[in-house]
Amino acid sequence: MDDILERFLRGERRALARVISRVENQTPEGREYVRALFPRSGRAHTIGVTGGAGSGKSTLTGALAAEYRRRGRTVGIVAVDPSSPFTQGAILGDRIRMQDLALDEGVYVRSMASRGALGGLAPTIDDVVAVMDAFGFDYVLIETVGAGQDEVEIAGTALTTILVNNPGTGDDIQAMKAGIIEIADILVVNKADHPGADVLVSQLQALLALAPAGSRRPPILKTTAIRGEGFGALADAVAEHRAYLESSGGLAEQRAQDARHQVLSIARAILLEQIRAATPAEELEALVLRVASRELDPHSAAELLAAAVRR
Amino acid sequence: MTAPATKKIRVLIAKPGLDGHDRGAKVVARALRDGGCEVIYTGIRQTPEMIAEAALQEDVDVVGLSILSGAHLELFPRVVDELKKRGVDDVLLFCGGIIPEDDTAKLEALGFTAIFRPGTNTQDIVKFVYEHVSN
Incomplete structure (x- = not known):
């Protein structure tokens, strides 16, 4: 193996960048790197940021990272x-x-394409997050693709999930629906300077009041990410969620659940x-065409494919 | 084993300096996207340090610089310096915008493999990238 891992362990950012590329491209070296680095992961607090397209996820992610920098912590995004x-x-x-962070040595920002994965993330996201974690960042922030109602994968990747909402994007029936809102550990109403922010906060509060007794109620916070307002409170809420996980035994449970899902x-x-x-x-093409022409049903075709492996 | 290795060409499109004319950069970014590249677009008013740092963190194969202010001979050498300072010495460099023919040799000497001026067919840029980046 080359000296990339050695340079990675010395804290060279260019080596980190190379390792991520190889992991993302699913090369054999990439898998070796994950094997070598995985035991060093699990120390960072991983935070997911999800919400609709244009809801302010990137700006909010940048502003939250800036808050952690003010607190003297390092951040991978x-x-x-x-x-x-x-x-x-x-x-x-x-x-x-995230331009304000561009030259900050305590921050590393990596853009990833979803490469066909459903659920708002990328096929290799867990490996890339583990690599960033192993590099030694205190926090790893994961920003999803603009998510709608059902992109819940982030909850299996991050310890704390922040759902970004905006005023003026639907009534309380939207918020009552199953799916993404259920995975939020913290609810944020971003663009809080826009009209309707307080109405949305009270709608969300009313909705959470319907949750079963004894279950944790996610806090609802207002931010105006573009002006950096509300981030001290948001970082505090993230810390409170972490403390809650640790005290309730939820941390071990969540780690086991995430590992199960990943494996x-x-x-x-x-x-x-x-x-x-x-x-x-x-042969595959012929099988597919039989399904397309309604000669064979898709379940039987899939059984045939699976049987070929067992032979 | 698991899914086959899938190498994607990663391109950084950046605008150094203070001109705000980003139409060309966006058109090129879009053409490369449609050509199957992953394009990191960082927007206008980037300093040479910001561009080099983005190239490093994103581990790109290609850096394309767009400039219309006439400051290319001022800013491009600084981008190249900042890349070198960070050990990013193996990226393909190209540039575009309002760049006089007389400056071609100087930019080539800096390491720019191609200069795309107004009127370029975007498909030529896509072709250029695929021809010069080895997988």
Whole structure:
């Protein structure tokens, strides 16, 4: 192996950048790096930032990182933007909102394309977060793709999930729906200087009041990320959530749940690859065409593919 | 084993200096996106330090600089210096904008492999990137 790991362990940012690329490209070296570095991870507090497109996630992520810098802590940021389903290309524009951190040596910002993953993250996000964690950042902030109602994957990657809401984006029935709102550990009403912010806060409060007795109620905070307002309180709320996890035993439970999810999803990818490898492309294509022409149903076709691996 | 290695070309498109004309940079970023690249777009008013730091952190294969202010011979050498200072010595450099023909040799000597002036077909830029970045 080359000297990249050695340079990584000495704290060289360029080595960190290289390691992330190889992990992201799923090269054999990349997997070796993850194997070597994973035991060093688990020390950073990982924080997910999710919410709709244009809700202010990037600006909020940058402002929260700036708050941690004021507190003397270091921050790694992974910001995911969508890949094109047609060309696989992507425009990664989250850095634009984080310019104030551009030359701060205690901050490292990495943009990632979603590369076909569903759920608002990227296929290798857990590995990239583990690598950043192993590099020694105190906090790793993970910004998702603009998420709608059902992109809940972030809760399995981050210890604390912040859901960013905005005034004027729907009534309380929207907030009552299942899905993303259920995974929020902290609710933020961003763009709090816009009309309707207080109405949204009270709607969210009313909604949380319906939660079963004894369950933790996520705090609701107002921020105006563009002006950096509300971030002392947000950082405090993140710390309170961490303390809650530690005192309630939830931390160990969440780590086990995240590990279970991660291992199963990697196993799923390995099996899919074995299925692909066991079936010649022409055979797969012929099978697919039988389904397309309604000669065969998709379940039976999938059974045939899976059976090819067992043979 | 698991999913096959998938190398994507990563490109940083940046605008050094103070001119705010980012139409060209955005058109090029969009063309590269449609060409299948992952394009990190950092917006206007970037200092040479910010551009070099972004190139390092994002581990890009290519850096494209756009400038319309006429300050290219002032700013581009500083971008190249800052990249070198950080050990980023293996990226493909290209530039575009209002750049007089007379300056071509100087920019080539700095390490810019291509200069794309107004009227360039964006597909030529995409082709250039794919021809020069080895996977």
